[in-house]
Amino acid sequence: MTAQVIDGNALSRQLRAEVATRAAALTARGVKPGLAVILVGDNPASQVYVRNKVKACEEAGLHSVLEKYDATMTEAELLARVEALNNDPAIHGILVQLPLPAHLDDHKVIEAISPTKDVDGFHVASAGALMVGEPGFKACTPYGCMKMLESIGMGNLRGKHAVVIGRSNIVGKPMAMMLLQANATVTVCHSGTADLAFHTRQADVVVAAVGKRNVLTADMVKPGAVVIDVGMNRNDEGKLCGDVDYEGVKDVAGWITPVPGGVGPMTITMLLVSTVEAAERGLSAA
Numbered sequence: 001m002t003a004q005v006i007d008g009n010a011l012s013r014q015l016r017a018e019v020a021t022r023a024a025a026l027t028a029r030g031v032k033p034g035l036a037v038i039l040v041g042d043n044p045a046s047q048v049y050v051r052n053k054v055k056a057c058e059e060a061g062l063h064s065v066l067e068k069y070d071a072t073m074t075e076a077e078l079l080a081r082v083e084a085l086n087n088d089p090a091i092h093g094i095l096v097q098l099p100l101p102a103h104l105d106d107h108k109v110i111e112a113i114s115p116t117k118d119v120d121g122f123h124v125a126s127a128g129a130l131m132v133g134e135p136g137f138k139a140c141t142p143y144g145c146m147k148m149l150e151s152i153g154m155g156n157l158r159g160k161h162a163v164v165i166g167r168s169n170i171v172g173k174p175m176a177m178m179l180l181q182a183n184a185t186v187t188v189c190h191s192g193t194a195d196l197a198f199h200t201r202q203a204d205v206v207v208a209a210v211g212k213r214n215v216l217t218a219d220m221v222k223p224g225a226v227v228i229d230v231g232m233n234r235n236d237e238g239k240l241c242g243d244v245d246y247e248g249v250k251d252v253a254g255w256i257t258p259v260p261g262g263v264g265p266m267t268i269t270m271l272l273v274s275t276v277e278a279a280e281r282g283l284s285a286a
């Protein structure tokens, strides 16, 4: 059996067309949805990601501002920029690209973003809203993974077992909460898990979000399972690859997401969706 591919580029094209329609409607009412992206320092991977986000905004008719700062920027300066954007009516979403240089406290900076503009979903208020099932911005990567599941008719996971590998605040934990919200029985595995394969072999859905190559191999996957690969790694030839041994796993799984062209573009798409939603909310509150 060869797995069917969940094409993140194709699904993104569809969803971004919907975003563009909503953005045009808002713009016609005098509110062009605006995203501000702050990048501190010169991490080469971050430069590429940030450029892709800004380009995606332009293509969907959103206003975007990229603020680039030297790695020597002080925390007080960064907090002042966040505060200015919180108060800027042209900006509906604020994203501070992570990781920040070591002398800046990620947590403190994220908490300074107004929860009404936290389109990344990283603020404790957003994480808490997800936890208790209240409306709020959702972390874009797991949100994109849920949209991929919906696209193959797996939006409701009642009776299904989902296994998440990884427990980060930006992917693993919110992913587990969203799967739970979709009625899955959820297991979260991590570096302290004794027998990872024992858990993954029970899974109808596996989400690999560790940041290490070949975390999931064919022998660890139940035939027909859905495999979602959140990893963004480079192999020995410098080629982008995920956490899943794609070549092996594709012969066992029922569905699989590729890297590149899977979760990555969906992450950016959900950022656009949340930014448009932030602008729509502002309008309905006014």
Ligand SMILES: Nc1nc(=O)c2c([nH]1)NC[C@@H]1CN(c3ccc(C(=O)N[C@@H](CCC(=O)O)C(=O)O)cc3)C=[N+]21
Pocket: 048, 049, 052, 095, 096, 097, 098, 099, 120, 140, 232, 240, 259, 260, 261, 262, 263, 264, 265, 267, 268
């Ligand atoms: N505050 C914050 N929010 C983020 O959402 C955030 C972040 N910080 N820091 C870094 C990670 C990483 N990330 C990616 C988004 C899209 C692709 C993407 O589009 N990847 C393409 C390929 C890109 C390439 O060729 O390098 C793909 O998978 O097809 C990758 C990675 C968002 N992040």
